[in-house]
Amino acid sequence: DIQMTQSPSSLSASVGDRVTITCRASQSISSYLNWYQQKPGKAPKLLIYAASSLQSGVPSRFSGSGSGTDFTLTISSLQPEDFATYYCQQSYSTSPTFGQGTRLEIK
Amino acid sequence: EVQLVESGGGLVQPGGSLRLSCAASGFTFSSYWMHWVRQAPGKGLVWVSRINSDGSSTSYADSVKGRFTISRDNAKNTLYLQMNSLRAEDTAVYYCARVSIPNDAFDIWGQGTMVTVSS
Numbered sequence: 001d002i003q004m005t006q007s008p009s010s011l012s013a014s015v016g017d018r019v020t021i022t023c024r025a026s027q028s029i030s031s032y033l034n035w036y037q038q039k040p041g042k043a044p045k046l047l048i049y050a051a052s053s054l055q056s057g058v059p060s061r062f063s064g065s066g067s068g069t070d071f072t073l074t075i076s077s078l079q080p081e082d083f084a085t086y087y088c089q090q091s092y093s094t095s096p097t098f099g100q101g102t103r104l105e106i107k
Numbered sequence: 108e109v110q111l112v113e114s115g116g117g118l119v120q121p122g123g124s125l126r127l128s129c130a131a132s133g134f135t136f137s138s139y140w141m142h143w144v145r146q147a148p149g150k151g152l153v154w155v156s157r158i159n160s161d162g163s164s165t166s167y168a169d170s171v172k173g174r175f176t177i178s179r180d181n182a183k184n185t186l187y188l189q190m191n192s193l194r195a196e197d198t199a200v201y202y203c204a205r206v207s208i209p210n211d212a213f214d215i216w217g218q219g220t221m222v223t224v225s226s
Binding site for chain 1: 142157168202214
């Protein structure tokens, strides 16, 4: 299975900050990388697909980049509603795998 | 409205069985591959199983292979997960999720159904 490793595991930031979360794959996955946001007690929500494409309805302050093994999710200016856990997920193999999650907390 | 609604979760003893359902509405269910993803309490997301659009091809995580069976009824717009020989480590919220065309991302998720395996 392809292993996905996110860093950091947790992050404290303030409203208005620029935040970057990193995801690394154990082998090349081209651009088959997706990002999700999950709030407590809720289902995950798709933010970014194919590494850099913004899902319909997602604010433009979210962006993704990368290819191969290294990817980033950037939130340009944190809003109160952005405090949540973020997961990367590879869709390169027939067995999708997720990163362990990055918990974004209010400083 | 595009929607997935899971049901069938509950408390079951180790070694027992449970069948989860996922009712789809608002889209052409028969056109989409579907997956089950689970999340143990306080833990991350783990892929469980997938089925192609007509039900002819399935795949499973090693941890559930031989115990879980995914299926679908396109006439009823419903996805299923039959879970047998349940273990304590199967305790989790189970989500059904639709795979987007052609982007291979999970674009629609159900609200989840909780499965607790305990004596």
